[in-house]
Amino acid sequence: MWAQGDFASWTTARGVIIHGRSDTTLNPGGVRIGTAEIYRVVEQLPQVVESCVFGQQWDNDVRIVLLVRLAPGVELNDALVVDIKQRIRVACTPRHVPALVVAVDDLPRTRSNKLVELALADAVNGRPVRNAEALANPECIERIVANPLLRR
Numbered sequence: 504m505w506a507q508g509d510f511a512s513w514t515t516a517r518g519v520i521i522h523g524r525s526d527t528t529l530n531p532g533g534v535r536i537g538t539a540e541i542y543r544v545v546e547q548l549p550q551v552v553e554s555c556v557f558g559q560q561w562d563n564d565v566r567i568v569l570l571v572r573l574a575p576g577v578e579l580n581d582a583l584v585v586d587i588k589q590r591i592r593v594a595c596t597p598r599h600v601p602a603l604v605v606a607v608d609d610l611p612r613t614r615s616n617k618l619v620e621l622a623l624a625d626a627v628n629g630r631p632v633r634n635a636e637a638l639a640n641p642e643c644i645e646r647i648v649a650n651p652l653l654r655r
Contacts, residue, residue: 536567536599538620544594545569545587550577555610556601557624559653566602568627570647572610579606605652609643627653 512520538556545554552572558565569587573579584604592600611619614637622632626644635641647653 540595541599544591550574555618555620557620560628569601569604570607573606607647611644612639613637614639
């Protein structure tokens, strides 16, 4: 048996739906949370093209940060942030609700097109980014880290 590290499910047409990484966990307040649970909720919204969630060290704990790439013409306003958070709270738990939701123009990915949560977490938390040479668009990490909302 081989495991690729993604949550997946079979469809009735014998296809497979890849839901997201199963090996990345967040740990706010000492509670382990899988990122795929959050993705399943957020990416059902037509306003969200894709998202990436990671943990940021904050006030001697970890806060959940959700980055969203929005559909053309959609603006991340207070109403959309409230809707996203409420949907996560209802579908998951209050612990899953991100402390911060930030709109971005791009998300970092590998050359094979997989989103890289750990590289984001490293960069935002002031650690060196591991395997930076595997990134297809490392410049977007620099733009995300420079966002004033993510300053410690």
